[in-house]
Amino acid sequence: MNWPQLSALLNAFAHTEPGRMIATLASISIAAILWRISKKRARLSSSSMLDVEHRRGNLVLAKNLIIGATLLAVGSIWATKIAGAALSLAAVAGAVLIVSKEFLSNVLGSAMLAISRPYRVGDFIEMGEATGRVLDTDLLVTTIAETLEGHQLTGRTAVLPNSLLLTHPVKNLTATGAYVINLLSIAVIPSEDLLALEKTLLKAAREVCFPWLADADHHLKQLESRDLVNLPSAEPRVLMELNHAHEATLVLRYSCRPNDRVKVEQAILRAFLQQRCVVAGRQHRDARALAEAA
Template sequence: MIDLQRIAALIPGQWERVIATVLLLAAGFVVSQLWARYLGRGDVPAERRRLQLVWARNIIWSVVLFAIASVWASTIAGFALSLAAVAGAMLIVSKELLLCVLGYLYLTFVRPFKIGDVIEIGPVHGRVIDIDMLATTLAEHGDTGLPTGKTAALPNALLLTLPLKNTSSTGDFVLHFLRIPVPVALAGDLARIEAAATEAAVAATKEWQAQAEAHLRQIADESFIELPSGRIRVFWDFADPERLLLCVRLACPEKMRLQVGQDIFKATWQALAAHGPVQRPDPS
């Protein structure tokens, strides 16, 4: 009697619903058993008998669960309202925290980058050194591509809102775009400047050029995407009216991008200086 009183104290005013729930569950069990026995006595094929048994059982228990939900409707509605209010308050208070967790899930399943990759997200550029549930930490790189000695911790929520660039997505060899500014005053001898840059790029990349081209072809075949061949290409960017940009596209090891760029820049202008001053356009 003492135990019954304690149980009654836990669910005051709900005994009628508890009894109705027990009776509904018992009725569902009894009807399911009776239907199974009825099917067992007939001459129905086993496959069809199993189909009818599953079909009838699903209907019976769907009706039972609907009846139980109707009995407890008011209680369930009150609980759901309270739960929704609590969930809404937590969402408002911890929106940024939730976005960081969602960003981590995105990173886990999509895997746009991994530890060691060099990425750009928003204004930050650097190598990934740590990833946790709330933030991604980068060793920051400056405009020259060299590490600055600083680290940047980016909330994972930024992965859902800002564009992300992974400059290490092609593995051992990456495509590097070198831009060499050329004053407009020297536009009279563009062919000579272009030839010097091409020769410098060939000399700087001859050790791995064939290997890089084969690597990029393999990546393209495995990923079913079209990648540039990796061959050296030189072209001009004349969007800025005050200067020209000589653009050199080449393939090189990811960690040697800065060194290769410096070598090509110096070799280009040294070759031009060795052959005399670059011709200036005739003002007339």
């Protein structure tokens, strides 16, 4: 068999259903390989030459180009079939839209969930006015165990239509996985020694969080390298907010496992109060000693 005959045979096979399927699978496989190569190159890029945000921007651009080229290739492969089915699909879509707009919105929301994966089972999320831990997802709804502040379970469940993904922002409160960053706000009187209170709160947080600080910091650094994002350190930090003349706020940033947030928060508060009482008692004794000496 000479080359013209082989070329004609391959061309005829490419226009058959098996030929189109093989060509489609080949296009998707090539796209997946290119995407993995792009991610690997972005991770291995020297941080001294390109910062994290720049590398992430290049990676997003590469992803969009790969997706666009793959869609163009697949569309070209199935062009004749698409043209023939377009009218029928339009009629079916119109009928579905008329019969059940909400059903179609939920299906589109499920498609968005499958593609973008904003959350998974076990994550704590906030969507609309509901906050809770994801228990189940299906074609139409997401079921969550409702929680209050601090991830405290209420014992109730909430069923959220997947159409909310199309109209409401979703906050994944445990997006960093094994260890999460939490904030604890403590209101104090501005006339108090804020620097001393800051040291006391930091000491309490470090004592409570010390057993897992190294693991949490390693985990967050791995996420930075893998996902090309800037994440805070696992080391406890305190920020001061002078809201007005009668109130100040110490905001503690600390790390812990998602399921231990309430326990760790309470442990930090108790350690802070105990150490504050110790300091206050020492100051009171020193003041009394000075008064007696005078």
